[in-house]
Amino acid sequence: MRTRRLLRHGLRGMGRHRLRTFFMMLGTFVGVLALTIVVAIGKGTRDTMLSRIDKIFSGSSILLSAGGGGSRGGPHSAGRTATLTVDDLEAIQASIPVVRAWDPLLLAGSREVVYQGNSSTVRIMGHSETYEEVWSRGANRGSLFGEAEVRSSARVALVGETLVDELFQGADPIGLQIRIGTVPFEVIGVLESIGIDLHGWDRDNEIVVPYTTAMRRIMNVDYISTAKLLAVNDAEIEHAVADITSLLRERHALAEDEPNDFSMFTPVQVQQMVGSMNKIFTLFLPIIAGVSLLIGGIVVANLMIMGVNERRAEIGLRKAVGAREKDIRLQFLLETSLVTVVGGVLALVVATAALAFVARMMELPNVMPWQAAVLGLGAATIVGLVAGVAPARRAAALESVSTLRE
Amino acid sequence: MTSERGKIELERVCKTYKKNAQEVRALVEVTLSVDPGEFVAVVGPSGSGKSTLMNVVGLLDRPDSGVYRLDGSDVASHKRDELARLRNEKIGFVFQSFHLLPKTTALENVELPLIYCTRSDISGLGARALEQVGLKDRAKHLPSELSGGEQQRVAIARALVNEPEIILADEPTGNLDSRSGLAVLAIFQELNRQGKTVVLITHDKAVAAMANRQLEIVDGRIVTDEPVENPKDAQTELEVVS
Numbered sequence: 001m002r003t004r005r006l007l008r009h010g011l012r013g014m015g016r017h018r019l020r021t022f023f024m025m026l027g028t029f030v031g032v033l034a035l036t037i038v039v040a041i042g043k044g045t046r047d048t049m050l051s052r053i054d055k056i057f058s059g060s061s062i063l064l065s066a067g068g069g070g071s072r073g074g075p076h077s078a079g080r081t082a083t084l085t086v087d088d089l090e091a092i093q094a095s096i097p098v099v100r101a102w103d104p105l106l107l108a109g110s111r112e113v114v115y116q117g118n119s120s121t122v123r124i125m126g127h128s129e130t131y132e133e134v135w136s137r138g139a140n141r142g143s144l145f146g147e148a149e150v151r152s153s154a155r156v157a158l159v160g161e162t163l164v165d166e167l168f169q170g171a172d173p174i175g176l177q178i179r180i181g182t183v184p185f186e187v188i189g190v191l192e193s194i195g196i197d198l199h200g201w202d203r204d205n206e207i208v209v210p211y212t213t214a215m216r217r218i219m220n221v222d223y224i225s226t227a228k229l230l231a232v233n234d235a236e237i238e239h240a241v242a243d244i245t246s247l248l249r250e251r252h253a254l255a256e257d258e259p260n261d262f263s264m265f266t267p268v269q270v271q272q273m274v275g276s277m278n279k280i281f282t283l284f285l286p287i288i289a290g291v292s293l294l295i296g297g298i299v300v301a302n303l304m305i306m307g308v309n310e311r312r313a314e315i316g317l318r319k320a321v322g323a324r325e326k327d328i329r330l331q332f333l334l335e336t337s338l339v340t341v342v343g344g345v346l347a348l349v350v351a352t353a354a355l356a357f358v359a360r361m362m363e364l365p366n367v368m369p370w371q372a373a374v375l376g377l378g379a380a381t382i383v384g385l386v387a388g389v390a391p392a393r394r395a396a397a398l399e400s401v402s403t404l405r406e
Numbered sequence: 407m408t409s410e411r412g413k414i415e416l417e418r419v420c421k422t423y424k425k426n427a428q429e430v431r432a433l434v435e436v437t438l439s440v441d442p443g444e445f446v447a448v449v450g451p452s453g454s455g456k457s458t459l460m461n462v463v464g465l466l467d468r469p470d471s472g473v474y475r476l477d478g479s480d481v482a483s484h485k486r487d488e489l490a491r492l493r494n495e496k497i498g499f500v501f502q503s504f505h506l507l508p509k510t511t512a513l514e515n516v517e518l519p520l521i522y523c524t525r526s527d528i529s530g531l532g533a534r535a536l537e538q539v540g541l542k543d544r545a546k547h548l549p550s551e552l553s554g555g556e557q558q559r560v561a562i563a564r565a566l567v568n569e570p571e572i573i574l575a576d577e578p579t580g581n582l583d584s585r586s587g588l589a590v591l592a593i594f595q596e597l598n599r600q601g602k603t604v605v606l607i608t609h610d611k612a613v614a615a616m617a618n619r620q621l622e623i624v625d626g627r628i629v630t631d632e633p634v635e636n637p638k639d640a641q642t643e644l645e646v647v648s
C-alpha cells in the first residue's frame with residue numbers, strides 16, 4: 001500500500017524536477033542505449049551469419065578435404081594434395097550408413113568463358129548430380145544435370161545470374177553454346193541466386209559443370225580436393241567423423257604414427273569460428289557499454305546525495321507526518337531506480353528505432369532481441385538500486401528535529 | 407478510555423542539548439498535563455525551551471529522563487517506527503515556515519501524511535481537509551501561487567488530514583501579517599471547539615490570549631500555568647480589523 005503510494009508520489013516528483021531528472025537519466029539512457037544496440041547487432045550478425053552458413057553448411061554437414069593439418073582454415077585453404085579420390089567417397093557411402101549423401105567440390109579456378117565474341121572470367125566448379133541435395137542450391141530456370149551427364153562427362157553447364165546479365169546480356173541462356181577455355185559447353189540451367197558469400201565471392205558469377213567433366217576436360221586430374229558429406233542427422237556427426245577417419249586411414253594405408261592426409265570440418269567448428277568472430281559484439285563492446293552505465297550510476301548516486309542535502313526540510317517534514325526511516329529509504333531508492341528504469345525504457349525505445357535504421361543498412365533482422373531488452377532493463381534497474389543505496393541511507397539517517405525550525 | 411484520547415502527561419521531563427560544547431538544559435523537570443480538548447498557548451523568550459517541549463510532545467525527540475504518557479501509555483517503550491505511526495495518527499504539526507513541498511499542488515501537499523498512514527481508503531480526505539480551512543477552490547494551486555496565509559492554511563489542512571486528536575503549532579503566525587495570522591488562529595479556535603487539543607507555541611502575548619490556558623517557560627522551567635480569562639475570539643477580531 002505505502003509502496004504504491006510512494007511510487008505514484010515518486011513518479012509525480014520526476015515530472016516536477018524535470019531538469020534534475022533529465023541529468024540523472026542521461027547516463028543510464030546512454031548506457032542502456034549502447035548496451036542494447038550492441039547486443040542486438042551482435043545477436044543479429046551472429047544469427048545472420050549462422051543462417052547463411054546453415055544454408056550452405058547445415059548441421060549435418062561434414063566438409064572433407066585432402067591434406068592434413070590446418071582443418072581450421074576452411075575449404076579453400078586446405079592443401080591441394082592428390083590423396084582424396086572419388087573412390088574414397090564411394091567407399092565411405094558404401095560402408096558408413098550414417099553418411100546419406102556426398103558431393104565433390106572441384107575448384108577449377110577462374111577461366112575465360114566466351115559466348116559469341118563476349119568473354120568473361122568466371123569461376124568454374126565441378127559437382128555431381130547430388131548438388132541440389134547436398135548444397136541446397138537448385139535451378140532458377142532450365143534444370144540441373146543428372147547421373148547420366150555425370151557418368152558420361154557431358155559438356156553441359158549451369159550458369160549464375162550475374163553471367164546471364166553480363167555474358168548473355170539478359171537473354172535466356174538455356175540451350176546456348178559457350179566455350180570454357182577451348183571446350184564447348186551447352187547451357188542447360190540457371191543457378192538459384194545466392195549473392196555475395198561469407199568469403200566475399202559473387203556466387204552468381206560461377207559456372208557449375210559435372211565433376212567428371214571438370215576433372216577430365218578442364219583440369220585434367222584424377223583426384224579431388226574437397227567434398228561435402230551429409231549425415232543422416234545432426235547427432236550422428238561425431239560418429240560419422242570417427243568412422244570416416246578410420247576408413248580413410250585404412251584405405252590410404254597410413255601407419256599409426258602418421259598424421260591424417262585429410263581433414264574434416266564440421267558445424268561444431270563453424271559455431272566456434274562464428275563465436276570467436278562475434279566476441280567483439282558479445283563481450284568487448286558490451287563491457288564498454290557497461291562502463292558507461294557504471295558512470296551513469298555514479299552520476300545518479302551523486303546527484304541524489306546532493307538532493308538529500310537540499311531536501312533536509314522535506315525529509316524532516318515527512319518524518320514529522322509519520323514517515324518511518326524505512327519509508328524514507330524506500331522513497332529515495334524508488335526515486336533513484338525510477339529515474340534509471342524510465343531512462344532505460346526510453347533508451348530501449350530509441351534503440352529499437354535505431355536498430356530499424358541499422359538493420360536496413362546492414363541487412364540484419366529488424367528486431368530488438370528480447371535478450372538485449374531484458375539485459376538493458378535489468379542493468380538499468382540494478383544501477384538504480386545500487387546507486388540509490390547511499391542517498392537512501394543518508395536521507396533516512398537525517399535528524400528531523402533540527403531541519404524543521406529553519 | 408475515550409476520555410484519555412489525546413491526553414498529554416509529562417512527569418519531571420528533562421532534556422539537555424550540547425551546543426558548541428556547552429550543555430544547554432532545554433527542559434528541567436517539566437511536569438505538565440493537558441486534557442483532551444484544551445487550547446494551550448506556550449509562551450516564553452527564545453531559547454527558553456518552547457520548541458524542545460514541542461519536539462518532545464510531538465514525539466520527534468525523546469526526553470533524557472522523566473515520563474511522557476500519550477493517551478495514558480508511556481511512549482518511552484515505543485520503537486522509532488511506532489513513534490512515526492503515532493505522529494501520523496495522533497498529532498498534526500504546523501510550522502512557522504509552512505514546510506510545503508514546492509511545485510506540488512495544495513491538495514497533494516495536504517495528502518502527504520496519507521502516504522504513510524495505514525488506512526486503505528483515503529479518497530476524499532484531502533479535499534475535506536482543504537474545505538475545513540476554506541481553501542477548497544485552491545486545491546490545484548501550487549504553493550508559489552498562494553499567499554502566506556493561504557500557505558499556512560494548506561499546512562493546517564495537512565495537519566488535519568489524518569484526523570489527529572492533537573494539533574501542535576510552532577509559531578504558526580510568525581511569518582504572517584496580522585490579518586492572515588488572525589485567520590489562522592480563528593481556524594485553530596474552531597478546531598478546538600470541535601474537540602481537538604491544540605498546543606500553540608508563540609512569543610506573542612496577543613496570540614497567546616486566544617488560548618484557554620497559558621504556560622510560560624523560562625530557562626526550561628514552567629514558571630506560570632494559568633487559565634486565560636475570557637479568551638479573545640479571533641473571528642471577532644478579524645471582523646473588527648476588516
